[in-house]
Amino acid sequence: MRSAELSLKDQPESRRWGTRGTAGATFAGQLTFEHVSRRFGRTAAVEDVSFTLKPGEIACLLGPSGCGKTTLLRLAAGIDKPDSGRVLFDGQEMAGPSRFVPPEKRNIGLMFQDFALFPHLPIIGNVAFGLNALPRKEAYRIALHALERVGLAHYAQSYPHSLSGGEQQRVALARALVPRPQVLLMDEPFSGLDQRLRGSVRAETLTLLRETRASCLLVTHDPVEAMGLADRILLMRQGRLIQAGTPEELYRAPVDAAAARFFSDTDEICGRVSHGNVMTALGAFPCPERVKGPDALVLIRPQGIRRAEGGQGVEGLITDTRFQGDDVKCSIIFKGLEEPLNALLESRAAPQRGETGLFRIDPDHVFVFETASPPPM
Numbered sequence: 001m002r003s004a005e006l007s008l009k010d011q012p013e014s015r016r017w018g019t020r021g022t023a024g025a026t027f028a029g030q031l032t033f034e035h036v037s038r039r040f041g042r043t044a045a046v047e048d049v050s051f052t053l054k055p056g057e058i059a060c061l062l063g064p065s066g067c068g069k070t071t072l073l074r075l076a077a078g079i080d081k082p083d084s085g086r087v088l089f090d091g092q093e094m095a096g097p098s099r100f101v102p103p104e105k106r107n108i109g110l111m112f113q114d115f116a117l118f119p120h121l122p123i124i125g126n127v128a129f130g131l132n133a134l135p136r137k138e139a140y141r142i143a144l145h146a147l148e149r150v151g152l153a154h155y156a157q158s159y160p161h162s163l164s165g166g167e168q169q170r171v172a173l174a175r176a177l178v179p180r181p182q183v184l185l186m187d188e189p190f191s192g193l194d195q196r197l198r199g200s201v202r203a204e205t206l207t208l209l210r211e212t213r214a215s216c217l218l219v220t221h222d223p224v225e226a227m228g229l230a231d232r233i234l235l236m237r238q239g240r241l242i243q244a245g246t247p248e249e250l251y252r253a254p255v256d257a258a259a260a261r262f263f264s265d266t267d268e269i270c271g272r273v274s275h276g277n278v279m280t281a282l283g284a285f286p287c288p289e290r291v292k293g294p295d296a297l298v299l300i301r302p303q304g305i306r307r308a309e310g311g312q313g314v315e316g317l318i319t320d321t322r323f324q325g326d327d328v329k330c331s332i333i334f335k336g337l338e339e340p341l342n343a344l345l346e347s348r349a350a351p352q353r354g355e356t357g358l359f360r361i362d363p364d365h366v367f368v369f370e371t372a373s374p375p376p377m
Contacts, residue, residue: 028055028215029090029107029182031076036085038071045071047239048085053183058209058216060226063236063262069219072236073185076217077110078103089183109181109214113188115172117160123147123171124156130179146174149208166197173205177212184209186218190225202228223263227251235259257297257369266299267341270371278368281336282314285366297371304365305332305343307351313358316341318351332359 031053038046046068053059061069074080075087078094078101086096089108094101109130117126124143131139147153150170152163160168169189176184189205190198206229209216220226226233227247235243235250243255254260271278271285278287278296287296308314319340320331328350331340343359351357 027182028057028213030055030088031183031215031217032086032088032091033072033075034086034088034096036072036075036082036087038068038075038080038082044239046075046082049239049241050085051234051241051244053215053217055215056213057231058206058218058229059232059234060230061217061219061234061236062221062223062226064221067236068239069221069236070187071239073187073217073219076183077108077185078106107179107182109176109179109184111172111176111184111186111189113191115160115168115192117168117171117175119160122157122159123152123163126160126171127175127178129175143174143178146178147171150174150204165192165194166201169193169201173208177208177214180212181214184214184216186216188219188221190220191222198225205229227263235262252364254367257299257367260299260367260369264301264303265342266301266367267305269298269300269337269341271296271298271368281334282361285361285363285368287368291368291370293370295371297369299367299369300341300361301365302329302342302344304362305341305345306360306362307345307349308358308360311358313360315356316359318353318355318357321350321353323347334359 033049033051036046036049037044049068049072061072063069071080075082075095081095081100087094089106093099094106118129121129124140124147127146128139128143131142134142144153144156147156150173152167152170152174155163155167160171163171169192173189176186190202193201202225218229230247232244233247233250234241235255237258243250243259245253250259251263254263260266269280269282271280273279273287273291273294273296276287277284278291278298280298282300285298314334316332316334318330319333322329324344324347326347327344328347330343330345330350332343333340345351
């Protein structure tokens, strides 16, 4: 242990999070849910969920509080058991009708929302905790290397209470990765960080996950976070898996109105279906085949309302403006609509309150659904 302590003193105080290319790689595992359900009394926390986390993939379980995301994580970790269905790891049943493997027997790493660091252990002891099968000196050597990777080697002998929230998050990440799990489960790992830190810590976490090549299943309620981290997003609602796909697929082709609302603000107007189009006060938009009725619900993202050029567009009156830096949020009333719509316009070209102007609608930001749409998520 003496040699490890000496090496700690030699660590430069200026070392920062993000020393790239030094994280140990692992053999990525495959995690599969087959028709998994879990009930608590009469409440279905998870209902008939099936998907596979591929080796080396980073997937995000996305949805509002209470939709079943954390329950799925607990089932994967072995902290809870499914009422029906199976959880498999590399094709081997971990939980199901015929078998249950306890958490300590699964090569799965867990990172909790509150970091769950041991207050009585120094930072290096926290990181080495999962290496109790190794000799103490070897465990501390590996833990020190992990702390170097997250830029915290100089805090190795400090205690958790002396670290900031961002530093504690990095310690928890190092502890989760140091046993080289084949699958890493992360439950809202960035929710405790302030907005200024969140982006940089997310970016460095993604870099580290790519280096270790572990499969990762991450829970979040933040669509921006999910789109920035995930290879694939699994959108949950009321215990069910509603839609799965790449971030671009879910953003550009939401499965229903509630999914579209979850990824961004929307303006909503009604239209009439006629000959393959939806006719509205803002013009005609292509109507997808899934919309069968005479009426349709049209959702427009604020960034899809733009200033028209060349004298072609729909006239609108600016009733309010709110400066937001690069953009100005404008309320615009259009003829034929009872309520104003919100638009995000570039601040340099934004009109003033009381002005009229011509506007066009970008069809890439328009979504048409049945009027009987699901409730907001």
